[in-house]
Amino acid sequence: MNVKDPNRSASSEPSASPASAGLRFVGEPMAALATASGASAVAMIRLSGAGCLPLLEKLLRRRTQAPAQPRVMMMAQFIDPENQAVVDELMVAVFHGPASFTGEDAAELYCHGGPYIVGRILHILYAHGFRPAEPGEFTRRAFLQGKMDLSSAEGIKQLVEAQTEQQWLAARQLATGRFARTIEELRASLVESLAYLAARIDFPDEGDTQDVDLSMVRMRVEKVMQRIQKLEDSYGSGRVAAQGLMVTILGRPNMGKSTLMNTLLGRERAIVTEHAGTTRDYLEEPCRVRGRLIRLVDTAGVREARDAVEKVGIARALELAQDSDLILLLNAADAGPEDRAETERLEAQLGPERCLRVLTKADLGTPAWAKGWLTISCQAERGLEQLESEIVKRVDGFVGKLSEEPFVSSARHLAALQTAKADLVAFFNAEAAGHYDELLAFELQNAARALSSILGTIDVEDVLDKIFRDFCVGK
Ligand SMILES: Nc1nc2c(ncn2[C@@H]2O[C@H](COP(=O)(O)OP(=O)(O)OP(=O)(O)O)[C@@H](O)[C@H]2O)c(=O)[nH]1
Ligand SMILES: [Mg+2]
Incomplete structure (x- = not known):
């Protein structure tokens, strides 16, 4: 069978995220306290962004001159460059992008958790090349660098906020990417169906294989539709898990x-x-x-x-x-x-x-x-x-009804699934009415697009602001 790359045909799948399209997002160095503010034994200050490691190096005094090994905890003194005072003895770990949470070069400083020390370290960082991170900006960069999809980022926020086992359960399936993998599978199945349709559109005269092909598409789409329905049905329980029983x-x-x-x-x-x-x-x-x-x-x-x-x-x-x-x-x-x-x-x-x-x-x-x-x-x-x-x-x-199967716990995800389902219904109606393959492809494409919006691989800018705005600083 001649299956064309759907990305190159007229019925191509919507464009991917900036990261997967190869357009690497470059973030400027930023820093923020990642642990709760107030006095504590230890506080963690997180840094990330292009060029952040040489900037940090200038503020640290370590025992050895050897280059910092990534992902290894090191002792260091944090120095105030104004007067060379040792602000704190701390532990530091550096990460080389893409092997970091954000996907960028990054570092974590574990200092004594006193408000004065934390405030002074941040003040020095902000005076030496770093800017304060905005709420959710670390996770936003991780998303932009292709380290995670949007539903996983939403899960991380919920994981941090979870106060009960039921919320933790709902947050975890998002944060671990389990939910995203299910959505990706469904989307991939639609993209494959699009490829079949594309082949029919591009080679309309190849005769008797055509009906077979369309029935294959139908079967595939039918299956996707059933799985979407099952996900939709899980929202009753998923909503109670994430948002509480009303x-x-x-x-x-x-x-x-x-x-x-x-x-x-x-x-x-x-x-x-x-x-x-x-x-x-x-x-x-x-x-x-x-x-x-x-x-x-x-x-x-x-x-x-x-x-x-x-x-x-x-x-x-x-x-x-x-x-x-x-x-x-x-x-x-x-x-x-x-x-x-x-x-x-x-x-x-x-x-x-x-x-x-x-x-x-x-x-x-x-x-x-x-x-x-x-x-x-x-x-x-x-x-x-x-x-x-x-x-x-x-x-x-x-x-208790929530089994190992993925379930829907967010209204945003439910709305996208409902849109996808409506598009698939339109596909079946168009098919029953004997419409052209182009129209069928159009409906499938819309459904794939709706699923992509859950993962954040299309049309994301408007949703991004809404989602990351509610994060805490340092996440
Ligand atoms: N004896 C007794 N009185 C109660 C009890 N619970 C509430 N009350 C009294 O009943 C009155 C009404 O209580 P609310 O809780 O305001 O009743 P409500 O149903 O919210 O009333 P609305 O807001 O007007 O609809 C108050 O004077 C309460 O003190 C109870 O367990 N025993
Ligand atoms: Mg009352």
């Missing part, structure tokens, strides 16, 4: 919703009063329940709204409940028949499987209608352990 507290006014929010958070976040209608807008807070991350949402009490503000608040409460993984439907022990009827209506509207009926203010008694309700009293600190167990069970239910 738990909304819902119910009539005065049922103790804000009190429960405060109790779970362990601080007075929401205003609590005896007046019905105290909470008007919703409040969302990340919260850890026995080591699991949840996004806890307190809402305005649902009732016939008294004014425009309350009306909007109640509408928001219902929208949020719609988007939630778990809805805590609250009714207090002294609730009237109207309150209970409203709770039942809400439960039916939102789907009983997502709702958990919670009886609050159990210190006032446990009415007969509340049989089977999870019973709590924030005031008497009763029943809260059972409520926590229910939340934990739901988080683990989602996260």
